[in-house]
Amino acid sequence: MKKNTVTTLAEMKKRGEKISQITCYDYSTARIFDDAGINSILVGDSLGMTMQGYEDTLPVTMDEMIVYGRSVGRACKNAFVVVDMPFMSYQVSAEQAVANAGRIMKECGANAVKLEGGRTVCPQISAITACGIPVCAHVGMTPQSVNSFGGFKVQGKGEENARRVLEDALAVEKAGAFMVVLECVPPKLAALITKKTRMITIGIGASAGCDGQVLVYQDMMGMSDLTPKFVKRFAEIGEQMKSAVSEYDREVKSGEFPSAEHTYPKSDCSDEFLGVLDSEYKDIGEE
């Protein structure tokens, strides 16, 4: 398998081949996803919810993104690794955005950074891309703005909003983004944006009209309680983990585990020597 890059992904878009992306936040899972042939892994700030149990992504810090991001970065031989810039790590200024994007690239071994917003974050996108760092933008439902939206709601509904989402996408392209996530955008609008931009469009709740798709892995593996309309559960790993852990619990308590198969009897000393040790040292409770 060949490492996915900005070039190979752009060629896939040109050929009309769909691009697969999935979120991931740790080394061992990233290795499995990388081996499975996924084109790209997104270390999303959704980790605030999936890994840390927050209600939204706002509390996630740069230092936390670095810890999760570098675990994934080390695992990926083939997948193109995108790491999210967390809330307030780029909004303040272009300088702040460049410093934090640089940290992500250096410390995580990422291939690109992602940030949320349209026209308002164009100066940040221009400044980051000017440093040779590929940027994935994110328009439509941008979870870091959940408080402004009044909840996680579909965006681009109605003519005015549809124009706003399209113009945001065109603006981030002009600023230098090579990829854009379209989140919770109606299908025909997502297809229109995909037709109007050279950027790779990655949809989540935005239909098959995009160049590729991304899903949060715990959602599609059946490991979360929430199943938004746009999520397909491809497996029930949560149920499998639950039954494996309850079987382990049962076997530990019954003494069935560990059996001889899972111990090292050949390394034991002779019974004679163990008898000597037994006589030399007191049992618990012996005076």
Ligand code: KIV
């Ligand atoms: O943080 C994340 O996982 C994301 C995806 C939902 C696109 O931004």
